[in-house]
Amino acid sequence: MYFPYLRGKQFELVLLDECRELIKQNGHIIPILEPVKTPLNNLTKKLVKYVRNDTPIILVSNPMVGDLRNGNSDVITQVIPKLDEVGKSHIIGFIITESTTEGAVSEFLTSNKNHTICFIFEYEFPKTALLTENENVKFHIFIHK
Numbered sequence: 053m054y055f056p057y058l059r060g061k062q063f064e065l066v067l068l069d070e071c072r073e074l075i076k077q078n079g080h081i082i083p084i085l086e087p088v089k090t091p092l093n094n095l096t097k098k099l100v101k102y103v104r105n106d107t108p109i110i111l112v113s114n115p116m117v118g119d120l121r122n123g124n125s126d127v128i129t130q131v132i133p134k135l136d137e138v139g140k141s142h143i144i145g146f147i148i149t150e151s152t153t154e155g156a157v158s159e160f161l162t163s164n165k166n167h168t169i170c171f172i173f174e175y176e177f178p179k180t181a182l183l184t185e186n187e188n189v190k191f192h193i194f195i196h197k
Contacts (some may be wrong), residue, residue: 053080053081053082053191054081054082054191055083055084055110055191056081056083056084057083057084057086057195058083058084058085058086058165059085059086059088059117059118060085060086060087060088060089060095061088061089062094063133065094065098065134068083068085068098068102068109069098069101072101072102072105072107073092073105073107075107075108075196076106076107077104078110081186082108082109082110082143082173082191083109083110084109084110084112084113084170084193085099085109085110085111085144086115086116086117086145086147087111087112087115087118087120087127087131088115088117088118088119088120089118089119089120089170090119090120092127092130092131095131096130096131096134096135099131099134099135100135100138100143101112102141102142103135103138103139103140103141103142104138104139105141106139106141107141108141108142108143109141109142109143110142110143110144110145110170110172110191111127111131111132111135111142111144111145112141112145112146112147112172113127113128113132113144113145113146113160113164114127114147114160115127115147116147116149116174122133122165127181128163132144132167133172133190139167142165142167142168143167143168143169143170143190143191144167144168144169144170145169145170145171145172146160146169146170146171147172147173147174148171148172148173148174148175148177149174149175150174150175152175152177154171154182155180156181157179157183158182161182161186161188164188165188168188168189168190169186169188169189169190170190170191170192170193171183171189171191171192171193172193173192173193173194173195174195
């Protein structure tokens with residue numbers, strides 16, 4: 053599998069829009085989108101097209117950079133419900149960092165029990181059983197910085 057990592061900037065959204073059919077047909081590419089800017093209207097419109105077209109995409113629910121970092125829940129409250137309305141091809145991503153707690157992971161799993169989940173590791177998480185025992189977890193992606 054190939055997981056291109058994008059930040060949801062204007063030209064990246066144009067690229068995703070233009071490559072939507074190719075990505076769907078390929079079956080081995082799933083873009084990861086970590087939103088960095090508000091407002092989220094344009095991003096939401098592009099992602100709705102993806103999900104409506106049944107094209108897989110991973111949307112990071114806890115961005116670590118930009119306007120949406122540090123617990124800003126706009127991705128969860130504004131974008132994910134709109135995607136849920138049109139389909140199920142989106143995967144909810146959660147970034148694991150050095151400061152991620154077991155409680156935060158448990159809360160994420162509980163609040164996303166009806167979604168397919170992807171963990172994105174920037175740091176090795178010591179409580180691996182919590183990450184592997186959930187049937188909704190589809191991918192574990194490791195990023196080395």
